[in-house]
Amino acid sequence: MKEMPDILWLEEIRKEDIAAVGGKGASLGEMSSMGLPVPGGFVVTSRAFRHFLIETGIEQPLFSHLENLNVDDNNALEQASKKARALVMKAKMPASLKDRIRESYQKLNGGGMVVAVRSSATAEDLPDASFAGQQETFLNIKGEKNLLDAVQKCWASLYGARAIYYRAKQGFDDRSVNIAVVVQQMINSEKAGVMFTSHPVTGEPLTIIEGSWGLGEAVVSGSVSPDKYVYDQRTGNVIDKLIAQKKTEIVSDGEHGTKTLEIGKERQETPVLSDDEVARLATFGKVAETHYGIPQDIEWSIVGETIYILQSRPITTIRSGATSVKTETGEGKILVKGQGASPGVATGRVVVIRDVKDTGSVKAGDILVTKMTNPDMVPAMQKVAAIVTDEGGMTCHAAIVSRELGTPAVVGTRNATSVLKPGQLITVDGEKGFIYEGALEKPAQAQAPAAAITASPLITATSVKVNVSIPGAAARAAATGADGVGLLRIEHLILGLNKTPGWFIANGREEEFIDELYKGIKIVLDAFNGKPVWVRTLDAPTDEFRNMAGGENEPHEHNPMLGWRGIRRDLQSPDQFRLQVEAFKRLWEKGYDNLGVMFPMVSHPEEFIAAREMMAEWGVDVNAATLGVMIEIPSCAIMIEDFIHAGIDFASFGTNDLVQYTLAIDRNNENVASMYQPKHPAVLALIDQAIEVCRDHGVECSICGQAGSEPPMVTWLVEHGITSVSANIDAIAKIRETVARTEQRIILESARRSHAE
Numbered sequence: 001m002k003e004m005p006d007i008l009w010l011e012e013i014r015k016e017d018i019a020a021v022g023g024k025g026a027s028l029g030e031m032s033s034m035g036l037p038v039p040g041g042f043v044v045t046s047r048a049f050r051h052f053l054i055e056t057g058i059e060q061p062l063f064s065h066l067e068n069l070n071v072d073d074n075n076a077l078e079q080a081s082k083k084a085r086a087l088v089m090k091a092k093m094p095a096s097l098k099d100r101i102r103e104s105y106q107k108l109n110g111g112g113m114v115v116a117v118r119s120s121a122t123a124e125d126l127p128d129a130s131f132a133g134q135q136e137t138f139l140n141i142k143g144e145k146n147l148l149d150a151v152q153k154c155w156a157s158l159y160g161a162r163a164i165y166y167r168a169k170q171g172f173d174d175r176s177v178n179i180a181v182v183v184q185q186m187i188n189s190e191k192a193g194v195m196f197t198s199h200p201v202t203g204e205p206l207t208i209i210e211g212s213w214g215l216g217e218a219v220v221s222g223s224v225s226p227d228k229y230v231y232d233q234r235t236g237n238v239i240d241k242l243i244a245q246k247k248t249e250i251v252s253d254g255e256h257g258t259k260t261l262e263i264g265k266e267r268q269e270t271p272v273l274s275d276d277e278v279a280r281l282a283t284f285g286k287v288a289e290t291h292y293g294i295p296q297d298i299e300w301s302i303v304g305e306t307i308y309i310l311q312s313r314p315i316t317t318i319r320s321g322a323t324s325v326k327t328e329t330g331e332g333k334i335l336v337k338g339q340g341a342s343p344g345v346a347t348g349r350v351v352v353i354r355d356v357k358d359t360g361s362v363k364a365g366d367i368l369v370t371k372m373t374n375p376d377m378v379p380a381m382q383k384v385a386a387i388v389t390d391e392g393g394m395t396c397h398a399a400i401v402s403r404e405l406g407t408p409a410v411v412g413t414r415n416a417t418s419v420l421k422p423g424q425l426i427t428v429d430g431e432k433g434f435i436y437e438g439a440l441e442k443p444a445q446a447q448a449p450a451a452a453i454t455a456s457p458l459i460t461a462t463s464v465k466v467n468v469s470i471p472g473a474a475a476r477a478a479a480t481g482a483d484g485v486g487l488l489r490i491e492h493l494i495l496g497l498n499k500t501p502g503w504f505i506a507n508g509r510e511e512e513f514i515d516e517l518y519k520g521i522k523i524v525l526d527a528f529n530g531k532p533v534w535v536r537t538l539d540a541p542t543d544e545f546r547n548m549a550g551g552e553n554e555p556h557e558h559n560p561m562l563g564w565r566g567i568r569r570d571l572q573s574p575d576q577f578r579l580q581v582e583a584f585k586r587l588w589e590k591g592y593d594n595l596g597v598m599f600p601m602v603s604h605p606e607e608f609i610a611a612r613e614m615m616a617e618w619g620v621d622v623n624a625a626t627l628g629v630m631i632e633i634p635s636c637a638i639m640i641e642d643f644i645h646a647g648i649d650f651a652s653f654g655t656n657d658l659v660q661y662t663l664a665i666d667r668n669n670e671n672v673a674s675m676y677q678p679k680h681p682a683v684l685a686l687i688d689q690a691i692e693v694c695r696d697h698g699v700e701c702s703i704c705g706q707a708g709s710e711p712p713m714v715t716w717l718v719e720h721g722i723t724s725v726s727a728n729i730d731a732i733a734k735i736r737e738t739v740a741r742t743e744q745r746i747i748l749e750s751a752r753r754s755h756a757e
C-alpha cells in the first residue's frame with residue numbers, strides 16, 4: 001500500500017482520502033476537482049500529526065491524561081484538557097516536517113500569502129464522522145513562523161475541553177481520532193456566509209443562504225443575525241428574503257488574527273446579496289449536492305464579483321418523520337416564537353445562561369435559554385432537553401450542533417432571554433419553532449412521513465392551504481405540507497372531457513360525468529388524507545364552455561363575467577347541479593369526511609339556502625356536510641352575517657372576482673388591468689368587515705383568490721384576523737413564511753406592549 005504523505009495539495013485530494021485529510025480537507029479536494037471555485041492550498045495530513053506524536057514521544061502521556069476521565073466533572077475535564085494541550089504545544093515539531101510545511105507554503109504565491117489554517121478532524125473507525133467546530137481555525141495567518149504555530153495550535157485544539165466532551169458523549173475513542181490541518185489562501189471576504197443546498201430539516205429543494213458583511217465567521221458563530229435568502233431550485237427564483245440588522249462584522253487584523261468592527265448604520269440593513277448572487281451561489285450549491293448525491297452545508301465568500309466556496313459537508317439531519325406538538329386552539333399559550341432549528345419536542349425548566357462560565361448550573365433535563373449558543377456550550381447543550389436562543393438562523397453553528405446532538409432547538413427568537421424566566425416550565429417545539437407555557441398534555445404526534453419529508457417545518461396558527469385545479473397536481477400540492485385544499489376548481493376535470501355537462505345530460509351519459517368527477521376529486525382527497533379539501537361547485541362562464549361538444553348550445557352573453565355562471569347557473573340547471581352533488585354524495589358515503597363543498601358567485605343567502613335544500617332532497621345529510629360560500633360579490637361580503645345565520649360553515653374570499661365586482665374592472669381586460677387593485681381600500685374594507693363578522697361567529701374565513709399568494713396582502717389579512725389562506729402550489733413556502741413572520745410580529749408586539757404596561 002502507498003504510504004500516506006505528510007502534505008497533500010488540494011487538487012491531488014479526492015473524497016476517499018478522508019482518513020488522511022479529514023472531512024474538511026477531503027471535501028475541499030473533491031470540490032476543487034469538480035471545478036468549484038475553491039481557494040488554493042494544501043493539507044498537513046493526519047499522518048503528519050501521528051508522526052509528530054510518536055517522534056516527540058508525547059503519545060503515551062497525552063492519552064494517559066484522558067483515560068478514565070469523567071467528562072461530566074467540569075473541573076476534571078478542564079484540567080485534563082489543559083495538560084493535554086500543553087503537551088502538544090510544548091513539543092518541538094520535527095524539523096523534517098517543518099521543512100515540508102515551509103516548502104509548501106513557499107509554493108503558494110512565493111510564501112507571502114495570507115492563509116487560513118483550519119482543523120480537519122477524522123476518526124479512524126468512522127472517518128466521515130462530523131466534528132464540526134470542535135477544533136480551532138486560525139485566520140489571517142502570514143509568514144512561516146505564524147503558520148507553523150497555527151498548525152500546532154490546531155493539533156492542540158483536538159484536546160480542547162469541548163472536543164474531549166463531545167467525543168466521549170458520541171462514543172469515540174480519543175486514540176482513534178486524528179487531525180489534519182488545511183492551509184488555504186485566505187479570502188478577505190467582503191461578504192460571506194453559509195448555504196444549505198436543500199432545507200436542512202425537511203429536505204425540500206429550497207436552498208437557504210445566510211450571509212453578512214465581512215468574514216463568514218460572524219455567521220457561522222452566530223455572532224450576527226444574518227440576512228436569509230430562500231431560493232427555490234424548482235423554479236429558479238428567490239422566493240423569500242429576510243434582511244436582518246447586521247450590527248458587526250469580523251475582518252482580518254494586521255499580520256494574524258481577526259477583529260470585530262461595528263457596521264455603519266448605512267450598511268446595517270442593506271441586503272448583502274443581489275438576486276443574481278443568490279442564484280449563482282445556489283447553482284454552485286446544486287453542483288455540490290448533485291456531485292455528492294446528498295444535500296450540503298456550504299461556506300461561501302464573495303470578493304468583488306468573485307465567489308469562493310470555502311467548505312462543503314453533508315447535512316446529516318434531514319428527517320423523514322419529524323415530530324411536533326399538535327396544538328388545538330387554546331391549548332398551550334405560545335410565549336415565544338423563532339425558527340424551528342432542530343425538530344423534536346421537550347418540556348423542562350428554563351435556565352438562562354448569560355455567560356459560558358455559568359453553564360455549571362445547567363442540570364440534565366433543563367431547557368437552555370441563551371442569547372446565542374456557541375461551541376463552548378456543547379457540554380451544557382449535551383445535558384439539556386432543548387435549546388432556545390435569541391439570535392442565529394437555521395444555519396448558524398449552534399443550530400447545526402443541536403441537530404447533530406438530536407436536541408430540539410429553536411433559534412432566532414429575538415427575545416427568549418427576556419421573556420422566559422429562570423425556573424419557568426416550558427415546552428419547546430423544535431419543528432414549529434414555538435415555545436409554549438407549561439407542559440403540554442398532548443403527546444407528540446408523528447407526521448405522515450411523505451408530508452414530513454418535503455413539508456416546511458413552519459407550522460402557523462393561521463392555516464396555509466393550497467389551491468388545486470388538476471388532480472395530477474395533487475401530489476405536488478400535498479408535498480408542500482399545506483394544511484388542506486382551500487379551493488379545488490372542478491372545471492378542469494370537466495374541461496378535460498371536452499364536453500359540456502349539458503352534453504352528458506342530453507346524451508344520457510350522466511354516469512360517465514359523475515364518475516369522472518368522483519375519480520378526479522378522490523385523487524385530491526386521498527392526497528390530503530385527514531385534511532380539509534373544499535371542492536367548489538362548477539363555475540365556468542359560458543364563453544369557456546363554448547368550444548366543447550355541447551358548447552354550441554351555450555347562450556351568447558354580452559358579459560359572461562356577470563352572467564350565467566356559478567351557483568346561479570346550477571340553481572337554474574338542477575340536472576347539472578345534481579350530477580355534481582351525486583359525485584360528492586358518493587365520496588361522503590365512502591367515508592371522505594374531509595370533503596367540504598363551496599358555492600361560487602353567491603350574492604344572497606337565499607341562494608345558499610336553496611342549494612342546501614336541493615342537496616338535502618337528493619339525499620345528502622346537509623347537517624353533517626361542511627358547506628360554505630365564496631365571497632366574490634360585494635353583496636356577499638356585506639351580508640355575510642345573514643349567510644352565517646343561514647348556516648354556512650365557512651367563507652372564502654375569491655378576490656379575483658371580488659375585485660372586479662367591487663371596482664367594475666373586468667379581470668380579463670388588459671385596458672383596465674392597471675386599475676385592478678386587490679388592495680384597493682374599498683376591497684379591503686369589504687374584506688375587513690367580513691372577517692370581523694366571521695370571527696365574531698366563530699366561522700372559518702379564508703381566501704383562495706390570487707391575492708392569497710401575495711405576501712403583502714397575506715400580511716394584511718393575517719393582521720386583520722383571517723383564519724386561513726389558500727395559495728398556489730409554488731407560493732406555499734413563501735406564504736407560510738409570511739404568515740409565520742406576521743404572527744410572530746403580532747405576538748411580539750403584544751408581548752412588548754404588555755411588558756411596557
Ligand code: PEP
Nearest residue numbers: 654655656657704705706
Ligand atoms: C376568485 O374569484 O378569486 C376565485 C378564486 O375564483 P376564480 O378565479 O375561479 O373565479
Ligand code: MG
Nearest residue numbers: 632654656657
Ligand atoms: Mg371566482
